[in-house]
């Protein structure tokens with residue numbers, strides 16, 4: 847049996863979790879809710895993260911647009927995802943929630959600010 851300590855990053859409580867694996871079974875101690883248990887299991891098997899960043903625009907009054915992934919992407923794809931985001935340039939005025947990138951490792955990248963204000 848192996849065990850590891852991780853901090854749950856799902857909410858600001860930051861519960862300290864002890865995750866143990868034995869015969870393919872994963873058990874989690876220290877979580878105060880089911881989200882923490884799900885997080886620990888995903889972290890051990892296929893860790894994912896959401897990503898926030900900014901992209902270039904063609905507009906001088908708002909040269910950078912804040913964006914975030916709508917869902918999560920595999921943790922080992924974060925650097926590749928940042929390269930794609932860095933090479934993205936917005937050419938039309940968008941509002942919060944509009945799609946900036948249709949498919950970034952299985953999720954959309956959306957605007958988190960309005961460009962028309």
Ligand code: SF4
Pocket residue numbers: 854855856857858859860861876877878879880881882883
């Ligand atoms: S286990 Fe639940 S309460 Fe604790 S940090 Fe994770 S989501 Fe928050």
